[in-house]
Amino acid sequence: MTSYRGFGIVGGGAWGTALAQLLAADGAPVRLWAREADVVAAINAEHRNPVFLPDAPLSPSLTATTDLAAMAECDALLIVVPVPYLRAVLAELPPGDTPLIFCSKGMEAVSFAFPVDMARDLTPGRPHAVLSGPTFAHEVAAGLPTAITLAAADAALAAELAQALARPHFRPYVSSDVIGAEIGGAVKNILAIACGIVEGAGLGLNARAALISRGFAEMTRFGLSRGAKAETLAGLAGLGDLVLTCTSSNSRNFALGQGLGRGESIDALMADRRTIAEGAFSAPVVAAAARADGVDMPITATVARLVAGEMRVADAVQALLSRPLRPEGQ
Numbered sequence: 001m002t003s004y005r006g007f008g009i010v011g012g013g014a015w016g017t018a019l020a021q022l023l024a025a026d027g028a029p030v031r032l033w034a035r036e037a038d039v040v041a042a043i044n045a046e047h048r049n050p051v052f053l054p055d056a057p058l059s060p061s062l063t064a065t066t067d068l069a070a071m072a073e074c075d076a077l078l079i080v081v082p083v084p085y086l087r088a089v090l091a092e093l094p095p096g097d098t099p100l101i102f103c104s105k106g107m108e109a110v111s112f113a114f115p116v117d118m119a120r121d122l123t124p125g126r127p128h129a130v131l132s133g134p135t136f137a138h139e140v141a142a143g144l145p146t147a148i149t150l151a152a153a154d155a156a157l158a159a160e161l162a163q164a165l166a167r168p169h170f171r172p173y174v175s176s177d178v179i180g181a182e183i184g185g186a187v188k189n190i191l192a193i194a195c196g197i198v199e200g201a202g203l204g205l206n207a208r209a210a211l212i213s214r215g216f217a218e219m220t221r222f223g224l225s226r227g228a229k230a231e232t233l234a235g236l237a238g239l240g241d242l243v244l245t246c247t248s249s250n251s252r253n254f255a256l257g258q259g260l261g262r263g264e265s266i267d268a269l270m271a272d273r274r275t276i277a278e279g280a281f282s283a284p285v286v287a288a289a290a291r292a293d294g295v296d297m298p299i300t301a302t303v304a305r306l307v308a309g310e311m312r313v314a315d316a317v318q319a320l321l322s323r324p325l326r327p328e329g330q
Contacts, residue, residue: 004164005029008074010089012039012064013275014052015103016080018137022170024059025143032064033071040064052275056141069094076161078103078131079115082276086115090122099127101150101161105185106282112289114182127157130178131165132185133236134244136251140170147171149237151181173236180232183223184241186286189253189279190303191215192245196257197306199249201313203261211299212246218297222286225295253279266307280307298323 005028009020012034024030034040042050043064048057071077072094081089083106100123102115111117119128133148140146150165150172152158162172175181194215198208216239223233232238245251249258256277259269270280287304290297302320305311311319 004075004161006031006073006075007164008071008077009033009080010068010071010077010093011080011082011104012036012043012049012052013080013082014049014137015135016078017043017049017053017056017058018135018141019078019080019103020062021056021058021141022143022167023165024062025167027059027061030059030062031071031074032062033068034064034066037066040066053137053141056138068092072096074098076101076164080104082106082278082281083108083115084276084281087118087122090118093123097126099129099157099161101129101131101165102182103131104278105132105182105189106278107186107285107289109281109285112285112292114179114186116178116182127154128152129158129161130181130185130237131172132181132241134240136244136248138250143167143169145169145171147173147236147240149173149175149181149232149235151175151178151232151237153178175232175235175237177229177232179226180223180228181237183226183228184219184233184235184238186278186282187215187219187222187300188238188242188245189277190283190286190300191219191242191279192251192253193257193260193277193279193283193307194299194303195246196249196251196254196259197261197303197313197316198257199254200258200261201317203317208246212242215246215299216242218299222290222293222295222297222300225293252277256280260306261313263313266309279303283307 007023009032020032076099078101080103129152150162158174249255283304287301302316
């Protein structure tokens with residue numbers, strides 16, 4: 001069994017920083033790459049990330065760098081780069097055969113590629129896995145109890161990585177369903193925007209519960225059409241993550257939806273953020289992929305139109321409520 005002690009984190013946002021702190025909290029050496037020089041300087045000098053995770057003290061064994069080449073010394077890399085920028089970062093990775101664990105959630109525009117698809121193109125032959133589930137970064141960094149899915153096609157690799165990542169308060173559940181884990185992570189962000197809109201527009205808890213249920217039906221249809229397993233979509237990486245991000249303004253996607261529901265413009269909401277609400281980028285991509293696959297995803301399609309500024313919230317609600325009645329299983 002491979003021993004993974006020197007983990008590297010590629011991406012210095014809130015989630016990347018939280019994962020780095022999780023792995024470094026016991027004094028293990030962890031290296032984090034970030035593009036932002038101010039983030040790197042603060043982590044090394046002050047042991048904190050004041051830009052993306054300001055309230056979390058960081059272990060002294062966590063060091064940061066702006067040099068991707070320095071990540072070649074790590075035993076495994078957790079990739080926590082937003083999907084729109086992921087291909088460029090993968091192309092710059094130093095060569096090697098260490099595993100890549102993808103923690104980014106979304107689908108690339110035009111190509112409809114998930115992170116693992118990009119890895120196959122750009123880092124052929126390199127082992128890969130997906131880490132996805134109901135996780136708020138500040139809670140993971142604080143050591144609060146968390147369970148998550150670790151998916152890899154290679155069962156032995158999945159077991160090794162799960163053992164290496166596990167902590168008393170952080171429990172990875174192993175799966176072989178990589179595509180299911182990726183689809184759950186991508187679609188739940190879109191549905192979180194929709195639930196935030198419901199909250200911001202004051203449409204009530206009944207509407208939010210209905211949206212979560214019908215959104216989960218969309219996630220399941222899309223996932224099954226692409227070979228995902230139903231149990232993955234009903235597990236931590238699907239339903240678990242969906243429930244978390246659809247019920248709290250700690251979710252960037254939910255908070256974005258709240259703003260839209262209150263009548264704020266998408267341009268103003270996006271301009272005011274250094275962090276990315278992944279669902280805003282995923283919604284038009286997943287909607288287009290679903291249309292190409294012949295999969296009905298009305299909530300996803302509506303969110304795509306809302307974030308594109310093509311529809312008002314009141315019209316979106318009316319359009320969804322006036323859809324033809326049908327059996328619940330459809």
